[in-house]
Amino acid sequence: MIINAAIYLFGGLAALATLLMIFQREPVKAAMLMLAALLSTAGLYLALSAQLLAALQIILYAGAIMTLFIVALTATPAAWRDKPSKSRFIKMLGLAAAAVILTELLKVSALLKQTVFSPEFSETGTLDLARALFGQFTFQFELLSLVILASIVGAVTLAAGKRSS
Amino acid sequence: MSAYSLAGIAFVLFSLAAAGFLTCGSLVRMLMFLELMLNAANIALVALSPGTVSQAYALMLFAIAAAEAGVGLALIITLASVFKTLEAENIKELKG
DSSP states (O other): OHHHHHHHHHHHHHHHHHHHHHHOOSHHHHHHHHHHHHHHHHHHHHHTTOHHHHHHIIIIIIIIIHHHHHHHHHHSOHHHHOOOOOOHHHHHHHHHHHHHHHHHHHHHGGGGGGOBOOOOOOSOHHHHHHHIIIIITHHHHHHHHHHHHHHHHHHHHHHHHHHHO | OBHHHHHHHHHHHHHHHHHHHHHOOBHHHHHHHHHHHHHHHHHHHHHHSOSHHHHHHHHHHHHHHHHHHHHHHHHHHHHHHHHTOOBGGGOOOOOO
């Protein structure tokens, strides 16, 4: 019961933060709202008994990625981003398009209504996850380091090219 | 609680992020909403299949999201320094 309430609470908080983010004009405030959405997602993971994912969500998304966004926002001159924001009509149009997407998604997944999910809090997920990552998915997990290496090289090349020109 | 309501939460988050992506003009904000869309997909992955396999995939998606944010922001900063703007609608030339 408590877990159900927590799932709805954190899901609602994340949705609210995302909605407010759409109508927020200040970029840094929008970033803070995104942080709220990401932290609510971490709570959602905790309610779904994915403790390691909740911790990683806070460290990776709310920590590292948000820092990147804030640095990118502060490193660019304010004159480049201080443009009058789009009219409310366009935002409403975007929300209508999103409502269409949502309706379609819910329609497609109507079969899920028959699946009953009874969330129970368990603590042993992390050990099993480690076994899966270093057993069943070793190749994929090691391949990820290549992806990250490629992204580091790409980002450094872009930044270095900018400096030399 | 049915799996349908869990999927509903993920779908609502995804479509709200998609709405933001469609309506905002700033490149950095677009990347933010892209991250939130990926986040919603991650929630669907974890919520709809309670088990270690889905969590392992979600963990790999975290790494991919981090890589994407790094490269995306480097690209955006380079683009912004060339075009002197962060608004997507002001970037019209692809040549040079």
